[in-house]
Amino acid sequence: MSDRRGRVRDGLALAHALPDRSLVAMVAAMSLLAALTWAGVFGAQSLSARWAQGAENLITVQVPDPEKPATQAGTTERPPDNRQNQAGSQRPRIDAVMEALQGQPDVSTVHRLNAQELDQLLTPWLGSSGAAALPLPGVIEIHLAPGMNLTKDVSSRIAALAPGTLIERNDDWRRRLQVVARSLVACAALAIILVSGIGAAVIGMATRLGLGARRESIMILHGLGAADGYVASRFGSRVAGLSLMGGVVGTMLGVPPIVIVTQLMAPLSGPQATMEPAQDGEAIISGFFGSLMDSHVPSGLISGLVCVPIAAAVIGWLTAQIIVRVWLRRLP
Amino acid sequence: MIRLHNVTWRHASQIRGRRGETLSALPAISFSVAQGEFRWLLGPSGAGKSSLLRLLHLEALPVSGQLELLGTDITPGTTRSVLARLRQRIGMVHQDFRLMPTLSVADNVALPLRLQRRHEADVVTEVDAILNWVGLTTRKNARPVELSGGEQQRTAIARAVIARPDLVLADEPTNALEESQANRVIGMLRDIAAMGTSVIVATHNDALVRRFPAPALRLNHGRLINDE
Numbered sequence: 001m002s003d004r005r006g007r008v009r010d011g012l013a014l015a016h017a018l019p020d021r022s023l024v025a026m027v028a029a030m031s032l033l034a035a036l037t038w039a040g041v042f043g044a045q046s047l048s049a050r051w052a053q054g055a056e057n058l059i060t061v062q063v064p065d066p067e068k069p070a071t072q073a074g075t076t077e078r079p080p081d082n083r084q085n086q087a088g089s090q091r092p093r094i095d096a097v098m099e100a101l102q103g104q105p106d107v108s109t110v111h112r113l114n115a116q117e118l119d120q121l122l123t124p125w126l127g128s129s130g131a132a133a134l135p136l137p138g139v140i141e142i143h144l145a146p147g148m149n150l151t152k153d154v155s156s157r158i159a160a161l162a163p164g165t166l167i168e169r170n171d172d173w174r175r176r177l178q179v180v181a182r183s184l185v186a187c188a189a190l191a192i193i194l195v196s197g198i199g200a201a202v203i204g205m206a207t208r209l210g211l212g213a214r215r216e217s218i219m220i221l222h223g224l225g226a227a228d229g230y231v232a233s234r235f236g237s238r239v240a241g242l243s244l245m246g247g248v249v250g251t252m253l254g255v256p257p258i259v260i261v262t263q264l265m266a267p268l269s270g271p272q273a274t275m276e277p278a279q280d281g282e283a284i285i286s287g288f289f290g291s292l293m294d295s296h297v298p299s300g301l302i303s304g305l306v307c308v309p310i311a312a313a314v315i316g317w318l319t320a321q322i323i324v325r326v327w328l329r330r331l332p
Numbered sequence: 333m334i335r336l337h338n339v340t341w342r343h344a345s346q347i348r349g350r351r352g353e354t355l356s357a358l359p360a361i362s363f364s365v366a367q368g369e370f371r372w373l374l375g376p377s378g379a380g381k382s383s384l385l386r387l388l389h390l391e392a393l394p395v396s397g398q399l400e401l402l403g404t405d406i407t408p409g410t411t412r413s414v415l416a417r418l419r420q421r422i423g424m425v426h427q428d429f430r431l432m433p434t435l436s437v438a439d440n441v442a443l444p445l446r447l448q449r450r451h452e453a454d455v456v457t458e459v460d461a462i463l464n465w466v467g468l469t470t471r472k473n474a475r476p477v478e479l480s481g482g483e484q485q486r487t488a489i490a491r492a493v494i495a496r497p498d499l500v501l502a503d504e505p506t507n508a509l510e511e512s513q514a515n516r517v518i519g520m521l522r523d524i525a526a527m528g529t530s531v532i533v534a535t536h537n538d539a540l541v542r543r544f545p546a547p548a549l550r551l552n553h554g555r556l557i558n559d560e
Contacts, residue, residue, distance in 0.1 A: 011432030
């Protein structure tokens with residue numbers, strides 16, 4: 001049915017029957033929204049995963065007044081060695097707690113944050129001189145073996161050695177982050193379904209316009225024995241092509257903001273998440289091209305973006321097929 | 333070839349309305365047409381000739397009675413793909429020609445073969461032959477709007493017969509044609525019948541029928557009043 005230039009010579013002339021520009025523009029807008037939504041989901045998931053990974057099996061112990069001597073009650077739970085009891089009562093609370101933790105079989109590492117690390121931790125909130133002005137607790141980071149937790153005995157012993165000690169299980173935060181990430185994914189899925197639905201509706205209306213414009217030609221082809229599948233595939237192919245074009249345009253429009261946001265998020269989601277100062281415009285632009293050149297954009301995000309035009313084409317093809325076949329049902 | 337026994341049908345009013353079905357103008361009707369037979373379908377305007385041709389072209393389906401067309405029993409349950417394949421074996425010449433305005437004469441005539449996905453080289457050969465037969469070789473690249481009524485009619489006939497159908501239906505094919513043109517058109521349709529294709533030609537032109545005597549189905553007020 002095609003001539004040398006690939007045109008199908010059946011009289012449908014769909015290149016003139018369908019509102020090409022407006023269809024491409026609408027699909028491009030929908031694809032842009034879908035691409036940004038996908039990027040948002042991907043970013044939220046990456047951040048959540050990164051933070052959750054850092055928080056996994058990590059326990060933070062805050063010991064108030066760390067240099068005060070540990071209490072007797074805590075030391076009396078130790079083996080009945082009088083000299084050790086005497087020594088224990090003289091030891092600072094932080095050392096007593098460290099010692100109590102290091103003896104646990106499920107504990108992988110015990111690390112007390114030094115003054116510099118505490119300053120670094122508090123500087124974003126209190127400024128460079130703020131930390132020194134406050135009485136700070138001693139902070140101990142404990143990494144447990146996978147799937148393990150501190151026993152109640154250990155917690156009681158620490159409370160006895162240093163009353164008022166806070167034990168924060170970061171796993172709780174991990175669970176909250178996962179819930180937040182899942183909620184974001186659910187919202188994004190809803191948004192993508194909505195965008196797809198609106199896209200399908202737009203494509204459906206364009207197809208109906210095309211059917212109206214080519215009603216007589218379709219009637220003639222139908223009378224000559226053209227099967228429903230033939231007419232539907234002609235419309236489907238044309239609409240899929242236009243949708244693919246719109247999808248590519250929309251996705252390409254979405255790439256610059258996505259890459260820039262990815263660049264901005266890199267310090268937060270990288271292996272060493274740090275609070276670096278915000279970048280200026282020039283840095284962002286150079287980072288944009290750097291991201292593209294260095295494949296800084298995650299491959300999963302790129303794969304998702306590549307899928308957007310394909311999904312637009314598939315939605316276009318399916319919608320046109322359904323609309324045309326339903327329309328043809330009115331003919332005998 | 334064609335056999336109707338007490339057939340009544342509904343004619344869907346095409347795409348005009350969702351529930352646009354209207355009862356046929358014709359009551360139950362019975363007749364048969366053999367292979368290679370040329371039949372006139374006669375009657376005044378509004379007698380139901382076009383309605384009967386639409387039934388035979390499967391633009392309407394029987395709701396009662398038995399319709400056997402080209403060896404297939406047609407029922408309301410006949411699938412759309414079967415109906416489409418049957419339509420490919422029926423050539424229809426409409427009163428208003430129904431040519432594709434955007435296509436040339438050659439492309440219009442080639443449509444049935446291209447819908448059957450014939451090889452393009454065969455299509456070109458067949459089109460050249462059929463255009464030569466209807467005397468339109470010099471007009472093969474013209475658009476329908478550039479053709480006279482007689483040329484459009486011959487184009488429609490060429491399109492109807494190019495795929496060598498088993499049945500050709502013609503609805504007032506000589507309407508608005510001069511006598512010489514009308515004689516030429518009917519002569520072509522009789523030639524087609526002589527080659528083994530059944531042909532039914534609807535007309536209200538009695539003079540034409542007298543010039544080309546053949547068995548006739550005569551309708552009046554939707555009733556088949558004789559099967560001569």
